[in-house]
Amino acid sequence: MAQNPYIIEAHQLTKIYTMGDQQVHALRGVDLAIERGEFTAIMGPSGSGKSTLMNLIGALDQPSGGELLIEGHALSTMNGAQLADLRNRTLGFVFQQFNLLPRADALQNVKLPLRYARHDIGDADARSRECLKLVGLEGRMDHRPAQLSGGQQQRVAIARALANRPQIILADEPTGALDTKTSEDIMKLLVELNASGITIILVTHEPEVAAFASRQIHFRDGLIESDERSGS
């Protein structure tokens, strides 16, 4: 088999939510290929299916039709444990609402995915400290989420996403709850991570945020409306 340049491939991906007798076609047959090392921003109006796509790529939900491949492997052929390991090892999630454990300090939050690692992770403690240092929080390791600002919390979440050295980071509106200045800092951090080789997919409503990415995809009504690579 020839070297596959695409780390993520979607073929005719559909997702239909059924609520009672009502059906919502969130994705209507999306074809998408993302190259290793790309930094992609997904934009589009509310309800256009951005989060739905992210959840499918993140193996958190199952598509209604079509096929999705991550690193060449079709998700439809994997069982629950394999999908869990994929989320643990290959993917890193950054959420709009941070989703940190409120009772655990920053270091413990970053260590959380290492608990579920089936592969050799070496010294979990050292590795987590390293990740917190990378996001500039070496002085806040023993702070709980409530003792951190929104931007700092999102940095902890990014450090957590990095703990297992993922190939892909999926960030659904990571700056949605942050002010402009903080958003910019977070985006600079993501650009750095992308420069180190991590493929990043980001959902955002803000053109200034999307401008940090090298590729912009616009969604409308569950379909890709436009797909552009910026020249840089």
Add this chain to the structure above:
Amino acid sequence: MKFTVAIASAIEALTANVLRSFLTMLGIIIGVASVMIMMAMGAGAKAQIEAQISALGASTLTLRPGATRRGGVSQGAGASTPFTEDDLVVLLDLPFVQAVDGQINGGVTAVSGQTNWSTQLIGTNPGYFEVQNLEATQGRVFTEREARTGAAVAVIGLSVVKELFDGIDPLGQRFRVNSVPVTVIGVLQERGQSSFGQDRDDVVILPISTARNRIIGAHPTTSKHVSRIEVMVADGYDMATAQSDLEEYMRERRRIKPGASDNFRIFNIADFVRARSATQQTMGILLAFMAGVALFVGGVGVMNIMLVSVTERTREIGLRMALGARGTDIMAQFLTEAVVLCGTGGLIGVALGFGGAWVAAKTGDWTMSLSVQITLMSFGAAAAVGVFFGYFPARRAAQLNPIDALRYD
């Protein structure tokens, strides 16, 4: 995920709401404590019964002449043939018989110098000492040969020693039983009072032939009669089998026609005591069952609180799944929580059980028997309740769909 990590995070989750965890545990604590007390009570009663049986001789069968009574009506006709010394001899040859004891008894006067003392005479064979589990604390008991030849040797009880030989070594002393001179060859171990208040150390034991021929006086028709025979069954033989074999053998020996009823009876003392204790045991089982119900109710409380906990932490479960937790990891997490909860409750319950058993033994007249086994069983029951009632909530958590859990609110 490492085991210690799992336990640490379970403790962390449980201490997040100490009061709730404690109240949930309370059911387990009470359940385990009562299970433990009831088991200690049951074991105590059983130990008491066993002690009673072994004191009476667990492997002893008693033969008495006389018809078997059914419904209070005598089945046999006329006087039944007594047992004799000859029976003692032949019974000893049966493979399952370890020792045989037959006695004749009578009141006698023991005389030493100026002292006269009224005492009990037992004429018997050496099997007596083995069947009754008695030893001579000084000297020895008489031999089969001495018994057969009618030697003038006596084994005496401590009360007789005190009356006749106070302050002097009784061994080798001669005294008279009625008018017959005998030599002391042994002193019987102390036995104390019988349950009827009789002094069982006030006794002179002679070989059966000596007692019969020279003291009680042989009569042509009553010669060699013994009132009853006790048979000690050898180790490794089943009592019930021995009893039926013995009955068959005696029927043959006494020439009882097939179909006719026995003209003798065989008693098994252990059976007698066990029958009497059966009601007590039924009571014990009932109490243990009620303690089990208490533990079960405690377990339902645990399940309830675990279900609440799973619902409350649905988003957390979703997050853990997004970070790579497998269903089995989530399952293990909640099962560990349930087991830690019940295990802690179990430990406190065991401590409380010890205290409760101690108080019950001190204040009431309960015999309590606490063992490592009972302690482990009580604690194990708590842990098992944790697994059993934690399973359903844990499985429910493990089967959540990651995205549904993550979006839950």
